[in-house]
Amino acid sequence: MDQDAMKKAAAEAALSYIENGMIVGIGTGSTANHFIDLLAGIKARIDGTVASSEASAQRLRGHGIPVLDLNSVGQLPLYVDGADEATRQLYLIKGGGGALTREKILAGASDRFVCVADGSKLVNYLGKFPLPLEVIPMARSFVARELVKRGARPVLRDGFTTDNGNVILDVHNLEIMEPVALETELNMIPGVVTVGIFAARPADVLILGTAEGVKTLS
Numbered sequence: 190m191d192q193d194a195m196k197k198a199a200a201e202a203a204l205s206y207i208e209n210g211m212i213v214g215i216g217t218g219s220t221a222n223h224f225i226d227l228l229a230g231i232k233a234r235i236d237g238t239v240a241s242s243e244a245s246a247q248r249l250r251g252h253g254i255p256v257l258d259l260n261s262v263g264q265l266p267l268y269v270d271g272a273d274e275a276t277r278q279l280y281l282i283k284g285g286g287g288a289l290t291r292e293k294i295l296a297g298a299s300d301r302f303v304c305v306a307d308g309s310k311l312v313n314y315l316g317k318f319p320l321p322l323e324v325i326p327m328a329r330s331f332v333a334r335e336l337v338k339r340g341a342r343p344v345l346r347d348g349f350t351t352d353n354g355n356v357i358l359d360v361h362n363l364e365i366m367e368p369v370a371l372e373t374e375l376n377m378i379p380g381v382v383t384v385g386i387f388a389a390r391p392a393d394v395l396i397l398g399t400a401e402g403v404k405t406l407s
C-alpha cells in the first residue's frame with residue numbers, strides 16, 4: 190500500500206464519526222482532500238461544512254457540499270484534518286500547506302478533533318518537520334531574529350501568502366520537548382499570528398493508515 194492509499198484509508202475511517210445532520214469542520218491538505226472526496230458520497234447526511242482554507246472550500250463546493258461561515262454556525266461537533274507530525278499524546282505539527290490559522294480556529298471551535306494521517310507522520314517527539322509560523326508581513330524580520338536568539342533557523346516560505354494575507358516562516362532546529370510551553374512562548378512574540386504546534390488543543394483521536402491496516406489512538 191503506498192502513502193496516498195494509507196492517507197485515503199485513514200480518511201475513510203473518519204467517516205464513521207459523522208452523525209446525521211452534523212455540520213463538519215474540514216481541514217486542508219492531501220489527506221483532508223481524500224476526506225472531502227469521500228464525504229461527497231454521503232453529503233445528504235450532513236447539514237453542511239466549515240472549511241479551513243479557500244482551497245478546501247472550493248473542493249467542497251465542487252462536490253455540491255454546502256460551505257458555511259463559522260460565525261453563523263457556532264460550536265462544531267466534529268473537525269477532521271491531517272497533520273505533518275503527530276505524537277502518541279496527540280500533539281501535532283500542522284501548517285505544511287499554510288492553512289494553520291484557520292485550522293487552529295476550527296480545532297478550537299470543535300467538540301471532537303479527528304486527525305487523519307498516514308503512519309509515517311507518527312513521531313516520538315515533534316520538530317523534525319520544520320515548524321510553520323504564520324506571521325504578519327511587517328514583523329517577518331523581527332520574528333526571525335527572535336527565533337534565531339532561541340537557536341532556531343527560520344526560513345521564509347518563498348512566494349507564499351496565506352489565505353489571511355500573511356507570510357509563513359518554516360522554523361528548523363527547534364527542540365520541541367515541551368509542546369504546550371513552546372506553543373505558548375512562540376505565540377507571545379509580537380507579529381506571530383499562529384504557531385503550527387497543536388498542543389494546547391491537541392487532537393482527540395488520531396487515525397493512522399499503515400501497511401498493517403488502520404490504527405486509532407485516542
Ligand SMILES: O=C[C@H](O)[C@H](O)[C@H](O)COP(=O)(O)O
Binds near residue numbers: 218271287288292
Ligand atoms: O496547512 C496544512 C495542513 O496543516 C495539513 O493538514 C498538513 O500539512 C498535512 O497535509 P497532508 O495531509 O497533505 O500530508
